[in-house]
Amino acid sequence: MSDFPIRPKDVFDEIRKSVVGQDDAIREISVALVKHLVGHPAPNMLMIGNSGSGKTTLMRAVEYFLANHGELREFANIVRMNANVLAEERQGYGRAVLGRLYANARKMLGPDATPDAIVRGVERGIVFIDEVDKIRSIVSGAPNVRGIVAQEALLTLMENENVEFEADGWSFVINSSHILFVAGGAFEELYESVLRRATIGQDVTPMKPVVVVSSSGEVREELPFHLGDYLKYDDLFRYGMTPQFISRFESIVVLNDLAEGDLARIFVEPEQSIFRTSREYFKRFGIDLQITRGALVAIAWDAARQKRVGARALRETYRRVIRALEFEPTAGGTLTIDEEMVKRAIAARDGGGAQAHRRTGS
Ligand SMILES: Nc1ncnc2c1ncn2[C@@H]1O[C@H](COP(=O)(O)OP(=O)(O)OP(=O)(O)O)[C@@H](O)[C@H]1O
Numbered sequence: 001m002s003d004f005p006i007r008p009k010d011v012f013d014e015i016r017k018s019v020v021g022q023d024d025a026i027r028e029i030s031v032a033l034v035k036h037l038v039g040h041p042a043p044n045m046l047m048i049g050n051s052g053s054g055k056t057t058l059m060r061a062v063e064y065f066l067a068n069h070g071e072l073r074e075f076a077n078i079v080r081m082n083a084n085v086l087a088e089e090r091q092g093y094g095r096a097v098l099g100r101l102y103a104n105a106r107k108m109l110g111p112d113a114t115p116d117a118i119v120r121g122v123e124r125g126i127v128f129i130d131e132v133d134k135i136r137s138i139v140s141g142a143p144n145v146r147g148i149v150a151q152e153a154l155l156t157l158m159e160n161e162n163v164e165f166e167a168d169g170w171s172f173v174i175n176s177s178h179i180l181f182v183a184g185g186a187f188e189e190l191y192e193s194v195l196r197r198a199t200i201g202q203d204v205t206p207m208k209p210v211v212v213v214s215s216s217g218e219v220r221e222e223l224p225f226h227l228g229d230y231l232k233y234d235d236l237f238r239y240g241m242t243p244q245f246i247s248r249f250e251s252i253v254v255l256n257d258l259a260e261g262d263l264a265r266i267f268v269e270p271e272q273s274i275f276r277t278s279r280e281y282f283k284r285f286g287i288d289l290q291i292t293r294g295a296l297v298a299i300a301w302d303a304a305r306q307k308r309v310g311a312r313a314l315r316e317t318y319r320r321v322i323r324a325l326e327f328e329p330t331a332g333g334t335l336t337i338d339e340e341m342v343k344r345a346i347a348a349r350d351g352g353g354a355q356a357h358r359r360t361g362s
């Protein structure tokens with residue numbers, strides 16, 4: 001199919017505008033997507049990444065990409081669902097997934113679509129399963145029925161070629177072998193358990209801490225541990241993902257933890273970034289909102305210190321800086337957020353809630 005309009009690089013370039021610091025994952029998903037779109041076998045993909053590292057953002061970016069490319073419309077049957085939804089027993093055997101793909105295909109193809117066309121639309125589907133780490137089959141050593149049901153439901157679709165399915169009074173047989181599955185999850189304790197294995201297990205060279213100097217001058221020691229370098233299927237089995245299920249994901253990608261520089265870019269660059277959105281708000285009052293380089297660095301530095309929330313920390317930090325100004329936007333002119341303002345907001349929080357309220361009039 002030499003005339004297929006899209007190459008992996010095109011997908012990559014576009015998604016990269018909204019997803020920062022996850023080039024490997026974007027590359028992988030771009031290739032999988034193009035393979036799938038041209039009808040080539042595409043590897044199911046599992047994305048593992050800490051909370052707030054961009055898994056859902058990446059899935060959304062792929063959805064937007066397809067939605068914005070009219071020429072791909074006939075291939076663009078894409079659904080995103082939380083893994084939890086699959087735990088509803090009455091919808092077992094993947095019917096929740098097929099039902100969504102079916103509804104989408106119907107909508108895309110219009111009222112005159114033949115059942116055959118709809119079936120083809122479903123069989124070409126792309127399914128994003130978010131929060132897949134929430135469907136463990138074992139939790140704290142005990143079986144977790146909801147997790148087992150959900151994994152089985154997905155497995156039914158991933159391993160069977162022909163799945164029966166009913167909708168609108170029709171009965172269909174869906175060949176689900178070409179549906180592309182992309183799952184994502186934070187797998188919280190996985191990080192610790194693999195780190196433990198890597199630092200005190202037998203199969204490792206001990207890690208030496210490295211000294212990291214942040215852009216604001218803070219010095220700290222960190223272990224150069226990247227989950228992806230050590231992760232084995234076995235770790236995921238132990239986490240509670242059944243071998244039959246997890247081995248259907250041929251491609252496992254570990255997202256990066258976002259560094260300060262990435263966080264600064266996330267704060268300003270994407271189309272819907274926190275800063276751009278905030279600028280829009282102030283524009284309504286005739287105010288041109290600006291931010292100094294120092295302020296940006298300080299916000300990113302503060303967000304990077306918050307553990308376990310990734311880029312979400314940016315919002316919390318920024319709220320502290322901007323709250324009072326949003327309440328009383330003085331009309332007209334330029335409003336510049338500077339480093340001093342950010343540092344004061346951070347200090348108020350770090351020093352306790354009482355001071356945080358005093359900051360208002362500045
Ligand atoms: N790599 C990234 N590039 C751009 N924005 C990001 C990135 N990571 C996180 N964000 C921002 O942070 C917010 C949270 O990110 P997202 O929802 O993608 O996290 P997640 O990895 O799905 O986390 P969780 O495991 O908690 O669901 C998003 O609103 C997005 O704006």
Ligand SMILES: [Mg+2]
Nearest residue numbers: 055056057130
């Ligand atoms: Mg998410």
